[in-house]
Amino acid sequence: xxxxxxxxxxxxxxxxxRDEQTDRYEIISNGTxxxxxxxxxxxxxxxxxxxxxxxxxxxLLIGGLGVGFSLAQAVADxxxxxxxxxxxxxxxxxxxxxxxSRFSDGALADPRVTVLVDDLVRWxxxxxxxxxxxxxxxxxxxxxxxxxxxxxxxxxxxAGLTAVRSALAPGGALAVWSAAAVPAFEATLGELFFDVRVxxxxxxxxxxxxxxxxxxxx
Numbered sequence: 001x002x003x004x005x006x007x008x009x010x011x012x013x014x015x016x017x018r019d020e021q022t023d024r025y026e027i028i029s030n031g032t033x034x035x036x037x038x039x040x041x042x043x044x045x046x047x048x049x050x051x052x053x054x055x056x057x058x059x060l061l062i063g064g065l066g067v068g069f070s071l072a073q074a075v076a077d078x079x080x081x082x083x084x085x086x087x088x089x090x091x092x093x094x095x096x097x098x099x100x101s102r103f104s105d106g107a108l109a110d111p112r113v114t115v116l117v118d119d120l121v122r123w124x125x126x127x128x129x130x131x132x133x134x135x136x137x138x139x140x141x142x143x144x145x146x147x148x149x150x151x152x153x154x155x156x157x158x159a160g161l162t163a164v165r166s167a168l169a170p171g172g173a174l175a176v177w178s179a180a181a182v183p184a185f186e187a188t189l190g191e192l193f194f195d196v197r198v199x200x201x202x203x204x205x206x207x208x209x210x211x212x213x214x215x216x217x218x
Contacts, residue, residue, distance in 0.1 A: 001026075004099060007091045011149050016095050025067065025100060027092070029148050037103050040069035042201040042209035043139060046175045047073040049199060049213050050135040051080075053173035057134040058082065061167065063120045064140035065092050068104025074137075075107040084133075085115045086123060088140075093117060121154050124163040135173045136164055143178030143210075144185040156185055161192050171218040178210045189214045 004016040004025070012030040019026075026036035047070050051057045058081045062070050065087040074083050087093055093115060096108060107113060116123070120140055141147045144156035154160045156176075164174060174193060178185070181198065189196045193214035200208040 005091075005095070009089060009091065011089075014089060014091055016099065018099075025103075027067070027095075032142075032148075034142070034148065035066050037067050037100070039203070040067075040103070042177060042203075042211060043069035044073040045199065045201060046070055046137045046139060046177050046211050047077075047135075049211060050137050050173045050175035051077055053195075053213060053215060054134045054171065057173075059133045059135075059169075060084070061086065061133040061136045063136070063138040065096060065115070066139055067100050068096055068107060070137055070139060071107045071113070072104040075105065075110045075113065080112060083110070083113045085113065086118055086120045087115060088117070088119050090117050119151075121151060121160060124155075124160070124167060128163065128167040130166050131169045133167055133172060134169050135175070136168055137175045137177075138164070139177035143180055144176070144182045146179060156188070158188060158192070161188060165192055165216050168216040170216060172216045174212075174214045174216070176212040178212065180207045181210050186212065193217075 001017045001019055004018050006015045015028040017026050024036055024038050027034045057079055060074055060080055060083050062085045065085050141152050147153050194217055195215045197213040199211040202208050
């Protein structure tokens with residue numbers, strides 16, 4: 001595995017690596033595997049299911065740029081007029097431009113896309129426009145029980161999900177990516193949203209990835 005780049009950030013070390021035999025890239029955060037380019041099915045499902053749950057979606061918020069799979073799926077939907085991406089780490093945005101753009105099909109160049117470099121939890125509580133988005137897709141951790149940094153846990157509790165709900169338009173859809181099923185998180189979703197669904201995605205090894213889907217009341 002070749003190390004392409006290693007960066008120190010205020011939240012620790014981020015490393016971009018590439019498997020020369022398979023041309024697979026992966027991002028490591030503080031020694032923990034975060035994401036790679038080997039599949040992308042669940043990241044795409046995150047977007048397709050959220051948009052399918054809303055009649056005529058126009059405005060989408062994606063929490064976490066990752067390697068670009070979710071953004072590519074969003075850009076492919078011609079109904080969307082506004083796609084906002086919240087990404088906390090500037091280096092992840094740099095790597096998308098320099099190394100990973102083919103995994104998003106160059107989606108950053110789409111005029112509908114705006115990237116905000118900010119902390120999602122802070123932004124939701126302080127700056128998110130109320131009722132703005134028809135769908136919100138969150139993929140910033142390995143799941144509600146396996147967060148990248150401790151502060152991200154606040155996104156998945158009642159206060160964090162209430163802030164997410166406030167940013168959704170009435171009837172809007174929320175989709176959340178997780179590396180495993182988290183029944184306690186599902187129960188919290190049920191307290192704040194309706195029509196909560198759990199969509200498993202089989203992976204080559206280990207537990208299935210999971211996409212949680214929920215709706216804000218109209």
